[in-house]
Amino acid sequence: MGNRFIDKLRGFGELSEADMSALATATARPRKFAARQDLIREGDRPGPVIVMLEGWACRYKILPNGTRQVLAYLMPGDSCDLHIGLLAEMDHSIQTVTPSVVATISRGEMDAMMDGHREIARAMYVAQLVDQATMRAWITSMGRRTSIERVAHLMCELYLRARNIGLTDEPTFGLPLSQLLLADSLGMTPVHLNRVLKELRQKEVMVLRRGSLIITDPAKLVQIAGFDENYLHRRLRSAA
Amino acid sequence: MGNRFIDKLRGFGELSEADMSALATATARPRKFAARQDLIREGDRPGPVIVMLEGWACRYKILPNGTRQVLAYLMPGDSCDLHIGLLAEMDHSIQTVTPSVVATISRGEMDAMMDGHREIARAMYVAQLVDQATMRAWITSMGRRTSIERVAHLMCELYLRARNIGLTDEPTFGLPLSQLLLADSLGMTPVHLNRVLKELRQKEVMVLRRGSLIITDPAKLVQIAGFDENYLHRRLRSAA
DNA sequence: CGCTGGATTGACTCGGATCAAGTCGAGTGG
DNA sequence: CCACTCGACTTGATCCGAGTCAATCCAGCG
Numbered sequence: 001m002g003n004r005f006i007d008k009l010r011g012f013g014e015l016s017e018a019d020m021s022a023l024a025t026a027t028a029r030p031r032k033f034a035a036r037q038d039l040i041r042e043g044d045r046p047g048p049v050i051v052m053l054e055g056w057a058c059r060y061k062i063l064p065n066g067t068r069q070v071l072a073y074l075m076p077g078d079s080c081d082l083h084i085g086l087l088a089e090m091d092h093s094i095q096t097v098t099p100s101v102v103a104t105i106s107r108g109e110m111d112a113m114m115d116g117h118r119e120i121a122r123a124m125y126v127a128q129l130v131d132q133a134t135m136r137a138w139i140t141s142m143g144r145r146t147s148i149e150r151v152a153h154l155m156c157e158l159y160l161r162a163r164n165i166g167l168t169d170e171p172t173f174g175l176p177l178s179q180l181l182l183a184d185s186l187g188m189t190p191v192h193l194n195r196v197l198k199e200l201r202q203k204e205v206m207v208l209r210r211g212s213l214i215i216t217d218p219a220k221l222v223q224i225a226g227f228d229e230n231y232l233h234r235r236l237r238s239a240a
Numbered sequence: 241m242g243n244r245f246i247d248k249l250r251g252f253g254e255l256s257e258a259d260m261s262a263l264a265t266a267t268a269r270p271r272k273f274a275a276r277q278d279l280i281r282e283g284d285r286p287g288p289v290i291v292m293l294e295g296w297a298c299r300y301k302i303l304p305n306g307t308r309q310v311l312a313y314l315m316p317g318d319s320c321d322l323h324i325g326l327l328a329e330m331d332h333s334i335q336t337v338t339p340s341v342v343a344t345i346s347r348g349e350m351d352a353m354m355d356g357h358r359e360i361a362r363a364m365y366v367a368q369l370v371d372q373a374t375m376r377a378w379i380t381s382m383g384r385r386t387s388i389e390r391v392a393h394l395m396c397e398l399y400l401r402a403r404n405i406g407l408t409d410e411p412t413f414g415l416p417l418s419q420l421l422l423a424d425s426l427g428m429t430p431v432h433l434n435r436v437l438k439e440l441r442q443k444e445v446m447v448l449r450r451g452s453l454i455i456t457d458p459a460k461l462v463q464i465a466g467f468d469e470n471y472l473h474r475r476l477r478s479a480a
Numbered sequence: 481c482g483c484t485g486g487a488t489t490g491a492c493t494c495g496g497a498t499c500a501a502g503t504c505g506a507g508t509g510g
Numbered sequence: 511c512c513a514c515t516c517g518a519c520t521t522g523a524t525c526c527g528a529g530t531c532a533a534t535c536c537a538g539c540g
Contacts, residue, residue, distance in 0.1 A: 043470075059376070061376065061380050063380065063384055063385075063466060064466045065466070067384045068384075069379060069380040069383045069384045071376050071379050071380070081369060081372065083365040083366070083368070083369060084369075086362065086365055086366050086369060087366075087369060087473055088473065089470055089473075091373045091376065091377075091470055091471040091473070092373075092376055122326065125323040125326055126323070126326050126327075128323070129321060129323060129324075129326060129327060132321065132372060132375070133331045133332075135372070135375040135376065135379065136299070136301065136311045136331065136332055136375070137331075138379050139309060139311050139375065139378050139379055139382060140301050140303065140309040140311070142379060142382035142383050142427060143309045143382050143424075143425075143426070143427030144303055144307045144308075144309045144427060145303075184383075185383075186383070187382060187383030187384060226303060226304045226305070230283075230329055230331055231331040233327055233328065233329075233331070
């Protein structure tokens with residue numbers, strides 16, 4: 001299985017053996033969680049940094065009127081904000097979507113690791129920049145894309161992220177998100193999302209079934225989404 | 241006038257005299273820019289960190305179809321991402337809104353300052369967390385708030401941020417944003433934004449005029465917005 | 481003093497929400 | 511093995527918020 005967190009960071013920097021063993025030590029005692037368990041709740045005083053080793057989670061906010069907005073998805077290897085410990089209070093919650101394996105790294109441990117392993121710090125900063133760029137892409141989607149474009153764009157994002165960590169099986173990939181969750185991610189109603197999915201199915205672009213997505217026509221999906229993968233910042237800065 | 245950048249960071253940490261003079265040195269040679277000048281353009285290879293000392297700017301993206309989405313506003317004291325230099329390519333642009341005074345800090349200078357002044361680093365991380373929380377609030381607005389709520393929410397955010405840096409003159413504050421820009425921030429058309437502003441004026445909640453906003457009924461504005469200022473993270477973590 | 485870009489208003493259209501029934505499918509217990 | 515149940519998915523009918531298109535209006539300014 002390996003350690004997804006290490007795998008991810010290796011994509012963002014040249015980690016030494018020492019770096020990797022420090023990361024392995026820091027994530028050595030993970031806990032299991034069932035699906036739909038809050039890992040962090042809005043209003044909480046933040047604790048340790050959490051790292052998803054297996055399974056999916058989402059960040060979300062509940063509004064006064066009871067509606068929910070999903071803000072981001074965490075896939076294996078992803079973590080919450082590095083400096084979360086500096087906050088007095090969480091402004092959003094994080095909940096598992098599937099059964100998960102989650103490691104926690106205390107603030108002290110984190111600081112020590114970042115001080116002692118500059119390349120780890122560097123890789124984590126890149127990961128954080130990608131997360132921020134993804135949030136900007138979401139804002140752009142919500143503000144300026146139609147519902148079908150928005151759906152296509154999110155599927156492109158999730159597909160590429162899954163592929164980067166080896167979670168795809170070519171035209172298909174495991175996508176454990178209910179239509180309700182997706183609707184709450186995209187700022188639309190479940191009913192309307194369902195119609196959009198139907199349209200994408202009829203156009204033979206993609207088929208979403210319980211737990212998995214089949215991308216029938218990747219080129220058309222990218223074209224509908226107006227997808228530009230630059231924001232995922234896979235290309236590393238070459239020279240120092 | 242003072243240095244807005246230092247003032248802002250002092251709100252996020254206990255800076256020593258040495259910290260402050262390091263910041264003063266780093267921002268000692270600012271440049272002036274006219275309104276509507278790109279400071280950083282999407283696709284550029286990132287250069288130094290930029291810091292707004294005077295004036296407003298915005299982050300934005302242009303979509304393939306030519307529409308624009310504003311992603312955030314930078315007010316005096318705000319800066320772009322600390323680790324911007326780690327990226328191969330910008331995923332969005334930053335443009336001045338008003339005539340501005342902007343300092344730049346090279347990557348080397350920045351690294352040295354963060355290493356030598358831990359409290360500066362700490363304050364900057366908090367500032368970054370606030371920026372991220374603000375992005376999450378924008379996603380939430382776009383996804384789950386009606387247009388009038390969205391407008392009210394943005395006005396609350398901008399008002400509070402302006403007040404934090406002493407830029408308000410009680411019920412009024414200088415808001416140099418055209419309706420077109422606001423519409424591109426809120427994911428709506430200028431025509432519809434104009435109607436929403438009219439509604440807020442008729443309800444005697446607020447009046448937006450060229451260059452300034454008068455908040456007639458703050459309580460009602462907050463209530464319409466469903467505004468919870470927690471995400472601006474003004475309350476610092478008390479104990480260490 | 482007319483030009484120009486933002487602001488404003490009206491008439492019409494349409495995407496997506498809402499309301500209201502179903503249907504399907506996986507797990508549960510008899 | 512089958513009936514039951516509960517949650518998730520589908521579909522149809524209708525409504526309304528917001529977009530579109532098209533005129534003005536207005537203030538600042540060369």
